[in-house]
Amino acid sequence: MAPISRLAVVAMLASAAFVNAAPILAPMASDAAAPALTKTDSLAAAPGSWNSELSKRGVVGTIDRCTTVGTVALTFDDGPSNYTNELLDILARKKVKATFFINGQNGNSIMAHKAVIERMHKDGHQIASHTWSHQDLATLSVTKMTEEMTKLDNAVKEIIGVRPMFMRPPYGSTNPGVLSLLKKLGYTIVLWDQDTNDWRHPKEVDISFKVYEKALGEANAINQPGHIFLQHDIHEYTVTKLAGMAIDYALEKGFKVVTVGECLGVANTKWYRK
Ligand SMILES: *[C@@H]1O[C@H](CO)[C@@H](O)[C@H](O)[C@H]1NC(C)=O
Numbered sequence: 001m002a003p004i005s006r007l008a009v010v011a012m013l014a015s016a017a018f019v020n021a022a023p024i025l026a027p028m029a030s031d032a033a034a035p036a037l038t039k040t041d042s043l044a045a046a047p048g049s050w051n052s053e054l055s056k057r058g059v060v061g062t063i064d065r066c067t068t069v070g071t072v073a074l075t076f077d078d079g080p081s082n083y084t085n086e087l088l089d090i091l092a093r094k095k096v097k098a099t100f101f102i103n104g105q106n107g108n109s110i111m112a113h114k115a116v117i118e119r120m121h122k123d124g125h126q127i128a129s130h131t132w133s134h135q136d137l138a139t140l141s142v143t144k145m146t147e148e149m150t151k152l153d154n155a156v157k158e159i160i161g162v163r164p165m166f167m168r169p170p171y172g173s174t175n176p177g178v179l180s181l182l183k184k185l186g187y188t189i190v191l192w193d194q195d196t197n198d199w200r201h202p203k204e205v206d207i208s209f210k211v212y213e214k215a216l217g218e219a220n221a222i223n224q225p226g227h228i229f230l231q232h233d234i235h236e237y238t239v240t241k242l243a244g245m246a247i248d249y250a251l252e253k254g255f256k257v258v259t260v261g262e263c264l265g266v267a268n269t270k271w272y273r274k
């Protein structure tokens with residue numbers, strides 16, 4: 001596989017305000033030496049602590065932008081949660097599709113949310129893997145990593161009859177071994193280019209919304225490859241406030257709000273396998 005010639009972007013934001021504030025380039029290897037993580041990224045980072053889910057992008061062999069001009073993809077990680085069904089209502093009302101990078105056991109249990117996953121699928125959203133228990137894959141053995149993937153896949157298959165082929169590594173954390181294994185297992189690895197950082201300021205929706213305004217409001221944005229936005233449907237205001245605001249804004253600016261698969265031009269028959 002290709003070596004990681006471009007570097008992982010690790011943003012160290014003392015103020016935690018905006019994604020695009022002066023990212024510091026650091027080699028991938030630093031991830032492996034990072035401090036131990038707690039179970040959910042949302043709860044993990046005390047100010048100043050390491051957190052690669054901040055703005056990991058530009059990693060060779062992963063996807064962080066839409067290829068289809070004029071599209072944007074909203075992605076929701078770490079669910080499903082008790083808020084997710086309401087998010088599905090909002091998406092249905094606004095007639096747009098989103099992508100869910102779901103966990104099996106990460107604060108919420110996938111089996112407690114079977115109905116919401118069935119509905120996600122039926123409503124035409126894309127269901128993708130965020131691993132079984134949201135561990136940093138770069139710290140796991142090949143056996144453990146494989147288990148994190150297949151356990152989630154099997155649970156999804158039990159619910160909707162198929163297994164997801166798109167995945168996002170927890171914390172955006174990878175290394176050459178992780179990327180190599182995930183590819184061997186047949187996954188398309190999706191990161192993001194726009195991080196709302198909603199988990200850092202779950203009630204300050206305006207700060208998250210500014211990320212949309214900045215990316216989609218710039219002149220000519222609609223004529224460029226679309227953006228992939230990261231947020232988390234385990235946070236109440238992300239669901240009840242941010243999602244609707246973001247969708248309205250994107251539509252008003254003329255974008256199509258679609259799944260990651262669609263924004264990459266991949267037919268929905270290729271989002272899953274038996
Ligand atoms: C979600 O709702 C169920 C049913 O009302 C409840 O038992 C559970 O504790 C809730 N989960 C969380 C994480 O709040």
Ligand SMILES: [Zn+2]
Nearest residue numbers: 077078170171
């Ligand atoms: Zn996550």
